[in-house]
Amino acid sequence: MNTTRRGMMTAAGAAAAIAAAGGPAFAAWEPNERYPDPAITSLDPAFNKYRIAQSTVERIATGCRWNEGPVYMGDWRCLLWSDIPNNRIMRWDEETGRVSIYRKPSNMANGNTRDRQGRLVSCEHDARRVTRTEYDGTVTVLMDKFDGKPLNSPNDIVVKSDDSVWFTDPPFGILGNYEGHVATPELPTNVYRFDPKTGQATVVAGGDFRPNGLAFTPDESKLYVINASANPREILIYDVTDNGTKLANKRVFITAEAGGTPDGFRIDTDGNLWCGWGMSPTQDGVKVFDNTGKPIGFIALPERAANLCFGGAKRNRLFMAASHSVYSLYVNTQSVKGG
Numbered sequence: 001m002n003t004t005r006r007g008m009m010t011a012a013g014a015a016a017a018i019a020a021a022g023g024p025a026f027a028a029w030e031p032n033e034r035y036p037d038p039a040i041t042s043l044d045p046a047f048n049k050y051r052i053a054q055s056t057v058e059r060i061a062t063g064c065r066w067n068e069g070p071v072y073m074g075d076w077r078c079l080l081w082s083d084i085p086n087n088r089i090m091r092w093d094e095e096t097g098r099v100s101i102y103r104k105p106s107n108m109a110n111g112n113t114r115d116r117q118g119r120l121v122s123c124e125h126d127a128r129r130v131t132r133t134e135y136d137g138t139v140t141v142l143m144d145k146f147d148g149k150p151l152n153s154p155n156d157i158v159v160k161s162d163d164s165v166w167f168t169d170p171p172f173g174i175l176g177n178y179e180g181h182v183a184t185p186e187l188p189t190n191v192y193r194f195d196p197k198t199g200q201a202t203v204v205a206g207g208d209f210r211p212n213g214l215a216f217t218p219d220e221s222k223l224y225v226i227n228a229s230a231n232p233r234e235i236l237i238y239d240v241t242d243n244g245t246k247l248a249n250k251r252v253f254i255t256a257e258a259g260g261t262p263d264g265f266r267i268d269t270d271g272n273l274w275c276g277w278g279m280s281p282t283q284d285g286v287k288v289f290d291n292t293g294k295p296i297g298f299i300a301l302p303e304r305a306a307n308l309c310f311g312g313a314k315r316n317r318l319f320m321a322a323s324h325s326v327y328s329l330y331v332n333t334q335s336v337k338g339g
Helices: 002-021 045-050
Strands: 040-042 058-061 067-073 078-083 088-093 099-103 109-114 120-124 129-133 139-143 157-159 165-168 190-195 200-206 211-216 222-227 234-241 246-255 265-267 273-277 285-289 295-300 305-311 317-322 326-330
Touching: 040 045, 045 295, 058 088, 067 120, 067 317, 078 109, 078 317, 109 157, 120 157, 139 190, 157 211, 165 211, 165 222, 190 211, 200 246, 211 265, 211 273, 222 246, 222 265, 265 305, 273 317, 285 305, 285 317
Parallel strands: 067 109, 067 305
Antiparallel strands: 040 295, 058 326, 067 078, 078 088, 088 099, 109 120, 120 129, 129 139, 157 165, 165 190, 190 200, 211 222, 222 234, 234 246, 265 273, 273 285, 273 305, 285 295, 305 317, 317 326
C-alpha cells in the first residue's frame, strides 16, 4: 500500500509539473520494472561496486523546457533545479513526490549549489550575477561585475571548504533571448573565485575558452572544468595552488567522443566524475569516469542530461536534470561536499 501511495504521489507531482509548464509528458520514457535495470551499464568492472542491483532509474518530474543546476536541500528534504527558459526554479519534495515552483521569476537561474552554511547559491543568466539566498529568504548579490564591467552569464558553481565561491562565466545566456537576453560581452569568459569574507573576486582561469561545469577533487587539490568551446568538448584539470586560491598547470583530462557532450558534473568520495552527457540518442544520460579519466559506467536516459547532483538522507541518490525531466537513481557511493 505504501508503494502504491508513493507512486500515486509521484505521478501527481509529475502531472503538476506538466500543468505548470503547459506541455505534455515526454512520451519516450518507460519505467523499468525489472532488476537489474538495463539502462545502467558497466563499461569497466570497477563500476560494479557502485551499482545497486535493486535500484532503477526513476523519473520524478517532467514537463519542463530545459533543466539545469539541481541541488539537494537536505534540511528541507527536497530537490531544487532550474528550468531556465521558463524563468523558474522548481522544487520536488522527497517525502510526498510533489512538484512545485520554488521561485519565479528566477532571473533565468542556471547552476545552483549550497554554501557551507547551507544557503542556496545561484548563477543567474538574465541578471548576469551570482546570488545567495539567506535563511530568511532574502537574496544577496555576491557578484555581478568584475573590474566595473558586467559579468557575461554565470553558469555553474561550487563552494570550497574555505567558503570561497568558484563559478564559470561563459556567454551562453547573452547569445540569445531563450536563456537570458542578448547583450555584448564586456569581459573574457573566465573562471572566478569569490571570497565572501572579503568581498574580493579574482580570475583563476579562462579568457581563451568557454568554461562550463566545474568540480573539485575530494581533497580539493585539483579543479576540473568543462571546456565547451572545444570540439569535441574537453574536461580540463588544474592544480589548486597558493593555499587554495589559484590554479596552475592546465591540461586536458578527458576528451569527449563524437556525439558526447559533457556539461555539468559532480564528484563522489572515491574521486569518480559523474557527468551529464548527451547530444545523440546513444549518448544521452550520465557517463562515469574514474580518477584516471577511464570511462567506467553509463546511465542511459531518453533525453540529454545537462547536470546532476547527489542527495537523499545519505547523499547516495543521484539526481539527473535532463532536457524536459528529472530522474533519480540510488547508487553505492556518496558525493563530496561543496558541489
